[in-house]
Amino acid sequence: MGDVLIPSLMTGDCNDSICVRASRFWEFYDLNEETKLLHADLVLIDEEGNSIHAQIYPNAFQRFKTLIKEGNVYNLACFRVRKSNDRYKPVTNESMITLSTWTTVEEVVEIPPAFPMFTYSLTPIEQLPSRVDYPEYFTDVIGIVTTISNIMSLRARGRQNDSLKRVVTICNER
Incomplete structure (x- = not known):
């Protein structure tokens, strides 16, 4: 499993590894140019149910598109932690992660049965x-x-x- 849990992440470059499930994975395209990818996004969940938004920019997208599948669990390292976006956050967290060409990804095969699948903050x-x-x-x-x-x-x-x-x-x- 990972070295740290999501709440322990500090702003800046991170070499610690986190063990997370890719709960959601989607792509965001330019509204004026449908084929222009602006970024891909993920919601990641650790073994205790903590969640964080992750973003992948176009220069690294093709690599992660084949490496990360929604629902699978991964050990991630060498990513950047930064302040979350001001708008359209998918989870309640003041930080987010940027995955880059330097980020390492290792799929976890033996997943603990209690590892959360999803995170939601339902609005009545x-x-x-x-x-x-x-x-x-x-x-x-x-x-x-x-x-x-x-x-x-x-x-x-x-x-x-x-x-x-x-x-x-x-x-x-x-």
Whole structure:
């Protein structure tokens, strides 16, 4: 297993290893140029359920795309720890990790049975209105989809380009 847990990570270059599950893995492309990758992102979880956001920039993406699979557990070392982004954080953590071409990745084969699979910070459905236009965190919610609108084109304040929007209505099963 890793040398340290996620809460022990300090800002700067890190040579300690962490043992983490790649809980989520997604790619973020330029909204104006669909084929231009801006970065890939991961949510990583350690054996105690602590989570952190990790980011991979385009110059290192191809390497990690073949090395890291969502759901698997890895020992990672030689990465950079920095202050988390101000907007759209996938987890509650003031730090995040940047993986680079120097980062080492070793898949863990024997995974302890209690190693967490996922991390969520679910928002109760009645609190969703307060999360509108609240960009600090992504919002996790579970509900039943009741309607999905057609796609609408709109221009946000201060933007020069249109964005596409779809309204999804959900309800609580209770």
